[in-house]
Amino acid sequence: MSQGQTGVASIGHPMIAQPTHDELSEQLFVRDLKIHLMTAIEPTQRKIAEDVAADFGGTTSNDPVTELRQKMFESESFRSYMAVKRESQRQLWSAIGSSVGRQAASLTALGTIAEPLGSVTVDEAFVAPHYITDADIHLMPGGNALDDGSVLQGAVMDRGGAVYMLGRNGGMLNDLRGQTAMAHLLGLYPDVEPVRILDLGCGVGSSTVPAAQCFPSAEVHGVDVGASMMRYAHARAEHLGVAVHFSQQSAERTNFADGSFDVVYSCVLLHETSQAAVGNILAESRRLLRPGGVAIHLEVPLMNDFTALWDELSAVLESEFNNEPYWRGALSSDYATLMRAAGFKDVQVGYQSTAVVARDAAKVFKPESDGVFRSWFVTSGRA
Amino acid sequence: MSSACVHLLASRQAKHAGTQADEGTLAVGSIPRTPKGLAPIPGQRDADEQTLSMIVALTSEVTVIRARLDTCERLLVENGVLDEGAIEGFTPDAGAQAERDLLRKRTLEKVFRTLQESGEAELAARKAQAE
Numbered sequence: 063m064s065q066g067q068t069g070v071a072s073i074g075h076p077m078i079a080q081p082t083h084d085e086l087s088e089q090l091f092v093r094d095l096k097i098h099l100m101t102a103i104e105p106t107q108r109k110i111a112e113d114v115a116a117d118f119g120g121t122t123s124n125d126p127v128t129e130l131r132q133k134m135f136e137s138e139s140f141r142s143y144m145a146v147k148r149e150s151q152r153q154l155w156s157a158i159g160s161s162v163g164r165q166a167a168s169l170t171a172l173g174t175i176a177e178p179l180g181s182v183t184v185d186e187a188f189v190a191p192h193y194i195t196d197a198d199i200h201l202m203p204g205g206n207a208l209d210d211g212s213v214l215q216g217a218v219m220d221r222g223g224a225v226y227m228l229g230r231n232g233g234m235l236n237d238l239r240g241q242t243a244m245a246h247l248l249g250l251y252p253d254v255e256p257v258r259i260l261d262l263g264c265g266v267g268s269s270t271v272p273a274a275q276c277f278p279s280a281e282v283h284g285v286d287v288g289a290s291m292m293r294y295a296h297a298r299a300e301h302l303g304v305a306v307h308f309s310q311q312s313a314e315r316t317n318f319a320d321g322s323f324d325v326v327y328s329c330v331l332l333h334e335t336s337q338a339a340v341g342n343i344l345a346e347s348r349r350l351l352r353p354g355g356v357a358i359h360l361e362v363p364l365m366n367d368f369t370a371l372w373d374e375l376s377a378v379l380e381s382e383f384n385n386e387p388y389w390r391g392a393l394s395s396d397y398a399t400l401m402r403a404a405g406f407k408d409v410q411v412g413y414q415s416t417a418v419v420a421r422d423a424a425k426v427f428k429p430e431s432d433g434v435f436r437s438w439f440v441t442s443g444r445a
Numbered sequence: 446m447s448s449a450c451v452h453l454l455a456s457r458q459a460k461h462a463g464t465q466a467d468e469g470t471l472a473v474g475s476i477p478r479t480p481k482g483l484a485p486i487p488g489q490r491d492a493d494e495q496t497l498s499m500i501v502a503l504t505s506e507v508t509v510i511r512a513r514l515d516t517c518e519r520l521l522v523e524n525g526v527l528d529e530g531a532i533e534g535f536t537p538d539a540g541a542q543a544e545r546d547l548l549r550k551r552t553l554e555k556v557f558r559t560l561q562e563s564g565e566a567e568l569a570a571r572k573a574q575a576e
Contacts, residue, residue, distance in 0.1 A: 083512070083513065083516060084509050084512070084513060087508060087509040087512035087513070088505055088508075088509050090508075091504070091505045091508045091509065092505070095501070095504075095505075132487075135486070135487040135488050136488065141486055141487075141488055141489040141493075142489075142493070142497060144486050144489070145486055145489055145493070145494045145497045145498070146497050146501060148483075148486075149497060149498045149501045149502075150501065152480070152498070153501060153502065153505060155478075155480070156478060157505075159476040159477075159478060162476060163475070163476050196481075196482065197480075197481050197482020198480040198481045198482055201480040201482070201483075202480065203476070203477040203478050203479055203480045203481075204476065204477040204480075205480075205481065208477070210475070214476060215476070218476060382484050383484055383486070385480070385482045
């Protein structure tokens with residue numbers, strides 16, 4: 063990543079909650095605590111785990127991860143590590159929540175767009191799926207579907223997400239996944255000139271805006287489960303000067319007509335859902351595409367590609383203690399089979415190198431992962 | 446220096462009050478603080494988890510205070526109130542040193558109170574048993 067690109071990525075946008083002097087210190091503390099846990103504490107736990115796994119012959123066990131998990135929780139230092147790790151996440155939301163709450167009035171004012179380029183549609187009768195309401199994803203208090211009639215939960219999610227990603231996903235824009243999905247489209251499907259694009263499970267729109275930037279003449283839509291999130295996503299996109307139409311809908315079944323999109327994509331959506339939902343989302347992305355249209359689903363690296371048992375255990379623990387409802391399932395699925403079963407042709411499965419700006423990116427797509435944040439798992443196919 | 450710091454503190458309080466007046470607390474809704482779905486950490490005592498959480502929160506507070514003090518010092522130098530290195534070069538006189546020593550003693554007593562109490566309780570129990 064060059065200096066210039068880093069600069070661009072860290073510019074941010076007008077809608078993001080602005081911290082005071084002390085709030086920024088508080089947020090940087092959370093960021094650095096997480097880095098400290100990752101770099102100073104976790105490597106020792108990893109070594110202990112390797113030692114423990116060697117003792118019980120981890121490679122020959124039927125379920126080595128479950129066995130390793132059980133053994134690790136017998137260790138006091140591991141339990142403390144887990145407790146502080148979770149507390150770091152709770153401190154993140156606590157710090158962001160205070161800062162956003164303080165700015166309620168100004169954020170609400172910023173969220174009111176006089177002459178919008180795009181739109182936002184919320185559905186008062188909408189019932190969020192169980193995987194959203196069973197437990198708050200990422201421990202974000204109130205969860206993704208929280209709606210108090212404001213933009214505040216969206217503001218919490220946006221700022222929290224940017225701090226959580228520790229600047230590895232495009233700073234305060236947090237948009238590298240969307241850029242990477244678009245780079246995949248440009249690289250593998252150069253013939254597609256999208257007129258209508260849909261981002262499923264778009265969150266605050268950080269991965270949706272790159273589609274509108276990459277294809278300025280296309281009509282871009284985004285759907286997700288939270289009304290506050292959708293209002294915020296709308297305001298955020300407007301402040302970034304792009305037209306996006308956000309609506310509160312489930313990615314499993316939207317109200318758009320059959321064959322009404324050229325491109326349907328999702329970014330790190332699948333692992334926040336369920337086994338049944340993944341099938342439904344893939345089928346929905348197929349239903350919505352016109353013949354020859356392209357679906358792209360981007361995820362974190364799959365578990366089959368983890369080389370160490372500790373990485374697999376870490377994934378299990380993320381699911382259990384950071385409320386990632388379908389982490390293990392989504393990351394161990396055979397997407398080639400699932401995509402074909404959903405009716406896609408020419409199915410692709412691999413890793414797309416992280417793009418900072420889709421059109422300028424190298425557009426590298428290959429079978430193996432370059433590691434977390436350096437590349438993203440992508441499956442795609444044609445209708 | 447102390448009057449400058451008091452001035453800064455006062456302006457901070459005024460600014461903070463102003464901010465609160467401008468923004469209200471939560472205009473539309475309230476941001477919740479407790480997430481749904483906190484799985485128990487196997488084998489971890491609640492009290493230990495709470496203690497660790499409090500230490501993390503206090504560490505956060507300490508870093509925030511340290512950053513604010515750093516800003517304060519830099520602004521004082523920048524605005525010519527203090528010379529560069531004035532803080533490092535400062536030696537308290539006997540009276541100031543005695544006040545500081547007292548403050549430190551109070552902090553130690555406060556933080557390590559439970560340690561003292563548990564030792565004293567154990568000793569008392571041993572004595573009672575011996576009698």
